Structures are given as structure tokens and as C-alpha cells.
Amino acid sequence: MPDSVLVAYGTTNGSTAQIAEAIAEVLSKEGLTAEALPAQAVESVASYDAVVVGGGLYAGRWHKDARRFVRRHRHELAERPLWLFSSGPLDPSASERDIPPVPGVKKAMDRLDAKEHVTFGGCLEEGAKGWVARMILRNGKGGDFRDFTAIEEWAARISAELGAAAPGRS
Template identity: 75%
Template structure:
């Protein structure tokens, strides 16, 4: 029986969406049925056997859509396997070492008994929305620090875990 997985994400300028789409693509290659969607657009998670939730980090907080998604679906999420990811550092640090989740994401991981969390490097390109984004770019601190090989490896690990449990009751 194929597992049905949701990859929900909160993003402002699209770079976290690109990470989520990469995760979804790897999960599909692993034989899973996967939907990737903006967290704000998801009305119900009942049809999913597992959920991956991602959010961009802004001023030390997960994207508001990711936070609201978790609050809205907390009960249902606590009944299925959940993984979390954050994207944010605008430097190579996320590829050089494990970066722990920010406090709000740590609390979410604990409440949902998440199976894992990872912080990936962020991406901020010219034309990004927001006053702070503009300031960061003007100061020469933008760039793309996402490590897609690492993202794919992480997603492959999730696919492996879900394949092992396919067919087992939740």
C-alpha cells in the first residue's frame, strides 16, 4: 500500500517552496504518493499518512504560515509521523554543521513528537519582498546557500523510514 504524504511549507520569496518541491520529488522517487502545497492552502490533513512541514526562518521565527498550519492541524499531526525543516542561514553554516531548531520550532517538534528536524541554508535573491530582505541585499548578504544534495539525502532518509512502515497501522 502506497503511503500518502503531504509536504506543507511557509515561504515568502519561494526558496523554501523550492526545498519543499525537492523533498516531494525525492519522496515520489521512493514510491510514495506526495502532495506539496503552501501551508496556508491546506484545509485538512486527514488523507495523509505522514507530513513534512517546512518554513523559512525570519528574525528567529518560523514562517507564519508554517506556525499557523501546525496550530490549525495539531491534533491530526500528532497522530501521524511528522518531519520538520527550516531554511534560513544566509551563509554556509547549515552545510558545515547541524543547526538546532529555533525555540519555537523546537517546541513544535516536541509537541508533535516529530521524527526529525533539519535546518538548511537559505536563499535571498535580488527582488525579494520585504523591507528587511532589501536591507540584507543592500548590505551584500544575500545569496543561495541551499545544499540540494543534503536536502535530497534528508528526504531519502524519510522515504526509507516510510517504506519500512508502509502497511503498518498508524
């Protein structure tokens, strides 16, 4: 019975971590054992029944920690239910329409038979690390475009799907 879920994430400035924590919180409220961890800190996924992996998008690529996590754990991930998410657009587009995964994430989805991918809006605020982030902010393109209602609804769907995969779960 799937009941232990890892939510691993790659983030630079913490906004993807907050999305991962929100997902883990919903899964926990739904009766699953869930924890959100930085992707680079995870040594094994063997003790988890299901995995959610998320990464911030930077210049059309998933965060390096998310990419490395998926590559490093690909054999174990292929054996469990897997969901992927991206965070990135610094505009309301992710709330207005479905944004397909970037090519590298699409390739990982296909290779690992991931159940679903979703793109959530990103967040870039004053104090962000990196010269590109500072340039974006200087050009007035920052802000918080995360939709936590949509994030929580997606997490609830994951929980329902895991519950459906486990007969007898109440």
C-alpha cells in the same frame, strides 16, 4: 501502509517552496504519493499518512504560515509521522554543522513528537519582497545557500523510514 505524504511549507520569496518541491519529488521517485503545498492552502491533513512541514526563518522565527499550519492541524499531526525543516541561514553554516531548531519549532517538535528537524541554508536574491530582505541584500548578505544534495538525501531518509514502517513495501 504510509504512502501519501504532504509537504507543507511557509515561504515569502519562494525558496522554501523549492525545497519542499524537491522533497516531494524525491518521495515520489521513491514510490510514495507526495505533494508540496503552501501551508495556508491546506484545509485538512486527514488524507495524508505522513507530513513534512517546512518554513523559512525570519528573525529567529518560523514563517507565520508554517506556525499557523502546525497550530491549526496539531491534533491530526500528532497522529502521523511528522518531520520538520527550516530554511534560513544566509551563509554556509547549515552545510557545515547541524543547526538546532529555533525555540518555537523545538516546542512544536516536542508537542507533536516529530521524528526529526533539519535546518537547510536559505536563499535571498535580488527582487526579494520586504524591506528587511532589501536591507540584507543591500548589505551584500544575500545569495543561495541551499544544498539540494543534502535536501534530497534527507528526503530519501524519510522515504526509507516510511518504507520501514510499512512491511511488504518493495
